[in-house]
Amino acid sequence: MSIDGRLPVVAGVIAVLAATTVLAAGWDRRRAAGRGVAVALVVLALTATAALQLNRLTETYPTWASLAGRSPEDADLPLREPTVEAAASTGPHRPGHSRLLTVMVSGTASGLNLSMYVYLPAAYSTPQGQNQRFPVIEALHGYPGSPSSWVRRLDVVHHLDTEMAAGRMAPTVVLLPYQTPDRLLDTECTDLAGGPRTETFLTQDVPRFARTRLRVRTDRAGWGLIGYSAGGFCAMNLALRHPGAYAAGASLSGYPDPGITVGDGSEKTTNNIAWRLRHRPPPATSLYVAWAADDTDAADGSRRIAQLARSPLFVTTAVLPAGGHSHAAWRQMESPAFDWLSAHLARAESVTGR
Numbered sequence: 001m002s003i004d005g006r007l008p009v010v011a012g013v014i015a016v017l018a019a020t021t022v023l024a025a026g027w028d029r030r031r032a033a034g035r036g037v038a039v040a041l042v043v044l045a046l047t048a049t050a051a052l053q054l055n056r057l058t059e060t061y062p063t064w065a066s067l068a069g070r071s072p073e074d075a076d077l078p079l080r081e082p083t084v085e086a087a088a089s090t091g092p093h094r095p096g097h098s099r100l101l102t103v104m105v106s107g108t109a110s111g112l113n114l115s116m117y118v119y120l121p122a123a124y125s126t127p128q129g130q131n132q133r134f135p136v137i138e139a140l141h142g143y144p145g146s147p148s149s150w151v152r153r154l155d156v157v158h159h160l161d162t163e164m165a166a167g168r169m170a171p172t173v174v175l176l177p178y179q180t181p182d183r184l185l186d187t188e189c190t191d192l193a194g195g196p197r198t199e200t201f202l203t204q205d206v207p208r209f210a211r212t213r214l215r216v217r218t219d220r221a222g223w224g225l226i227g228y229s230a231g232g233f234c235a236m237n238l239a240l241r242h243p244g245a246y247a248a249g250a251s252l253s254g255y256p257d258p259g260i261t262v263g264d265g266s267e268k269t270t271n272n273i274a275w276r277l278r279h280r281p282p283p284a285t286s287l288y289v290a291w292a293a294d295d296t297d298a299a300d301g302s303r304r305i306a307q308l309a310r311s312p313l314f315v316t317t318a319v320l321p322a323g324g325h326s327h328a329a330w331r332q333m334e335s336p337a338f339d340w341l342s343a344h345l346a347r348a349e350s351v352t353g354r
Contacts, residue, residue: 110198121172124215130215159334177202248287252333282309286315
């Protein structure tokens with residue numbers, strides 16, 4: 001059940017208005033103690049409603065289950081790690097249509113066990129697709145946020161379906177993993193010293209799961225990254241740190257540094273994109289860097305990355321005239337970014353051809 005939708009906020013507003021009306025109507029008839037209790041109830045309802053609206057904007061807790069400390073998809077998953085065929089689906093599968101599955105990734109390298117959405121393109125289930133391995137894009141969310149931000153706020157399934165149906169994007173498997181086990185802990189997709197090893201989870205455990213459970217390409221040429229906000233930093237940083245694993249990365253309003261303390265000082269050096277581009281030889285990879293002109297911090301940081309880039313690293317930039325740091329801006333950016341990524345990744349290959 002959703003906690004970050006409009007309905008809980010509307011219910012909260014109604015509760016505040018009702019409590020305030022009751023308080024005002026009975027003020028003269030209540031004693032001091034009764035008035036105090038009534039005022040406390042109004043304040044509590046107002047505080048809860050404000051918290052619901054803040055959560056709706058940040059998507060820190062997508063469901064009531066996640067607020068209780070469970071992954072938002074846990075209720076849909078069996079206790080044991082499923083095969084993809086047994087994973088939870090958003091609805092009945094219709095031949096010739098894409099699918100969005102929910103799976104649990106057991107991170108043997110990182111020690112993290114986190115759920116993940118898997119988008120399978122329509123071509124995946126066709127007779128021809130049964131004999132192909134598809135390119136892969138890992139899509140990384142912002143902070144606070146979750147993979148459901150891509151699905152519900154950015155409508156990623158619709159964008160992917162549209163771009164593939166129009167031929168602007170090749171059929172591609174898209175993975176939407178969590179990048180933190182604690183919604184209040186910002187990892188910026190790094191291995192925190194003494195904390196979660198999210199970089200290891202995203203660059204080793206997630207690819208291992210996909211390569212063993214899905215028909216996907218196993219070579220660097222077929223793998224890319226995309227992210228928005230903090231996820232934009234993640235996509236660029238991981239692409240630069242793991243050029244042997246990813247052919248390209250796309251950032252939507254990303255930053256040149258993590259903005260957190262990793263614990264080993266790397267936020268100022270090897271986990272800092274600007275530092276890396278100044279002090280390390282650039283890898284032979286490609287980045288797509290997009291931002292809105294009125295999003296000052298992301299715009300300044302993105303321009304710096306573009307200015308620091310040198311061959312064999314190639315950077316393509318895209319600028320919205322306005323939109324700020326918002327889901328509305330990222331919805332405008334995502335289709336061109338996915339199209340660009342697809343053009344820089346290898347296409348599906350025959351299984352028998354390997």
